[in-house]
Amino acid sequence: MNELKIFSPATIANVSCGYDVLGLALDTIGDEMIIRRVAKKGVTITKITGQDLPLETHKNVAGVAALALLAETDSEFGFEIEIDKRIKPGSGIGSSAASSAGAVWAINELLGKPFSVTDLVRFAMEGERLASGVAHADNVAPALFGGFTLVRSYEPLDIISINTPDQLYATVIHPQIEVKTSDAREILKTTVPLKDAIKQWGNVGGLISGLYTEDYELIGRSLEDYIIEPIRSILIPAFDAVKQQSLNVGALGCGISGSGPSIFALSKGEETALKVVDAMKSVYKKVGIDYDIHISKINKQGIKII
Amino acid sequence: MNELKIFSPATIANVSCGYDVLGLALDTIGDEMIIRRVAKKGVTITKITGQDLPLETHKNVAGVAALALLAETDSEFGFEIEIDKRIKPGSGIGSSAASSAGAVWAINELLGKPFSVTDLVRFAMEGERLASGVAHADNVAPALFGGFTLVRSYEPLDIISINTPDQLYATVIHPQIEVKTSDAREILKTTVPLKDAIKQWGNVGGLISGLYTEDYELIGRSLEDYIIEPIRSILIPAFDAVKQQSLNVGALGCGISGSGPSIFALSKGEETALKVVDAMKSVYKKVGIDYDIHISKINKQGIKII
Structure with missing residues (x-):
């Protein structure tokens, strides 16, 4: 070979x-x-x-x-x-x-x-x-x-x-704006309130637990970011609306993908993930920003030979 | 009844x-x-x-x-x-x-x-x-x-x-000194460096994952506290020696129980937990501090009728 x-x-x-x-x-x-x-x-x-x-x-x-x-x-x-x-x-x-x-x-x-x-x-x-x-x-x-x-x-x-539950789907929308990773890192504070850090590691524990027990509701409750999202989301137009609309149609959670500008939502099942596609699209159509949008199961294999 | x-x-x-x-x-x-x-x-x-x-x-x-x-x-x-x-x-x-x-x-x-x-x-x-x-x-x-x-x-x-793995044992030593919970809270800083918080939630994720997969080595690697222990351990005499000696005889990890002054170690199996008993005792005998010491499986049931 x-x-x-x-x-x-x-x-x-x-x-x-x-x-x-x-x-x-x-x-x-x-x-x-x-x-x-x-x-x-x-x-x-x-x-x-x-x-x-x-x-x-x-x-x-x-x-x-x-x-x-x-x-x-x-x-x-x-x-x-x-x-x-x-x-x-x-x-x-x-x-x-x-x-x-x-x-x-x-x-x-x-x-x-x-x-x-x-x-x-x-x-x-x-x-x-x-x-x-x-x-x-x-x-x-x-x-x-x-x-x-x-x-x-x-x-x-x-x-x-x-462990990655089978019914977990991601919807990802990429608004056609530029956010540099270096900028997205620079705006972060170098210290964080202890009380927020505690909430954050409570959620990390909850998310990991939910992934192992395949408890989709727990996964959803744990998908909250008290530290980074409140700062970085400022760089992403209509972030709050995209998040809210996604949750409204049943997404388990919604947040910034990496350092943005893409926004992801996780859903249980493809049907909900498709509703999230429509919800996300409608927000960016309204504000007139171009986008790419993707829907995907979580890929358990990683890289593969094609 | x-x-x-x-x-x-x-x-x-x-x-x-x-x-x-x-x-x-x-x-x-x-x-x-x-x-x-x-x-x-x-x-x-x-x-x-x-x-x-x-x-x-x-x-x-x-x-x-x-x-x-x-x-x-x-x-x-x-x-x-x-x-x-x-x-x-x-x-x-x-x-x-x-x-x-x-x-x-x-x-x-x-x-x-x-x-x-x-x-x-x-x-x-x-x-x-x-x-x-x-x-x-x-x-x-x-x-x-x-x-x-x-x-x-x-x-x-x-x-x-x-999930709580079956072979997990705790050894707990209680040096006979007083640390008030309120004092132990007051000496903590209200903000923490983001880089330490990240390490901490990495460990929370690792610990939870290790508990579900019953990976004792991963549990051990995750039992590190970058935020609280460096500050609170100052209130506990010979903390570093107790920790080091416990790890030396095979404990998976060792830290402060609650706000102290008790120190706990987790071990895989009773045999190691008993070695930790001896290791912990020897430190406090040397420094001349009285103690109570306990060894216990993790109690999966919680409160029970006796």
Whole structure:
């Protein structure tokens, strides 16, 4: 096997209460990539379609992640990467993470799986460092593990794969405005009230518990963010209306996807998730902002060969 | 049935990472109480043995909790309460909570269970309010539900019963010094660094996940408190040595029980928990501080009729 064609999923980081630690993988949106093992050492980005992104290996997140992996091997081979970029950069659903994670996952397969999935997260985080300045793992972890993931700790890196209930659907709307990850980080306060932090970790505990016991109501009650959303939502037009309308039609919860501007809602069952599509659309139609919208089951597998 | 004799367990609140939200119930230490339904309305504390505590209903935590329950009934009856107080007040293992929870649990049984367990938590919290000035639920919840509990939210009160692995044992040492709950609360900062809060909720997520998957190593890795323990441990002599020695002999984790001064460790299996007993004892023998020490399985049942 010298070549793999893969689907690498979009992901939702934070998931309301779990800032910097929780994430989940989507099933219907992701990058498609071809990774080819070649005689020439090193990593070459041979083609990018769908978006205008740098082909230079050191400037491309997939390239940087791949190099981080290869630096820990004595591989005789090199790798060529083609990316059909289907996730818009800056959308807040793990665009850079999908490419970084996809590259290292496929190379690991083509090398006979010398690395653990947590190792792959570590390599893919180098792509995240290039993209945003911070080597965060909350998008690359769910892309690589599938389902819901918890980044329990960074030092040492400790990723926990969380049970993902079958009937959980995500609806994600991407208003066509730009929110830079670096800006979205800068507006956050460096300290938080202890009383809000307590509420937040109560919800993290509730969400994780709800995922294991498949208690959709508990999942919904736990999808509240007392720390980040009140600040970041200011950057997203009509956020409150999108959230309220989504909850009105039955979403379990609704919040900012990653650092935005995408907004996600989780629902029990596809029928409700489709109602949320209509509810979200109607808000942005009214305010006259263009959008992309996606509906997806939670992707339990993560990256897959297509 | 006009009279019940019950065991109401000691409890460990916070459990390292879960300040104000997590708690667990113990099996080998607790108050014994007799609750009697009588014709005379109201609540009378007829007898307290073991400790010198007020018999006046309005000054006794069990009395106050019982009155809170009765205020929501149209009961024709009154209740007498006898308490054999086996948990020392101020020990940090839920002494007031055991009496409050025991009273309302038994009265609910004698009335034919008109209230849910969460209602009983709410009534017992009034005892906690009397004891410490704060109506916290992190001790009364595990006393009433058994096992590990999560107080996800106070408004509305939302208590989640968490899976409790069979091989989990607690060792608890109570150095004979006084730390007032109110003092232990006052020295805390009202704001915390966001980066520490993130680590904390990562650990809450890890602990809850480890409890459901019965992954003892993950439970151990998650038993770290970045927010409260660094401050409160200053009030507890030789805390660092007790913790280090406990971990050295194989404890999964070790931290402050509630607001202290008791220190708890969790272990996989009784054998390790017994080694922790010796390790903890040796520290306090060396520094010449008297102590009580307990070893217990986690009590999955909570309060029970004896």
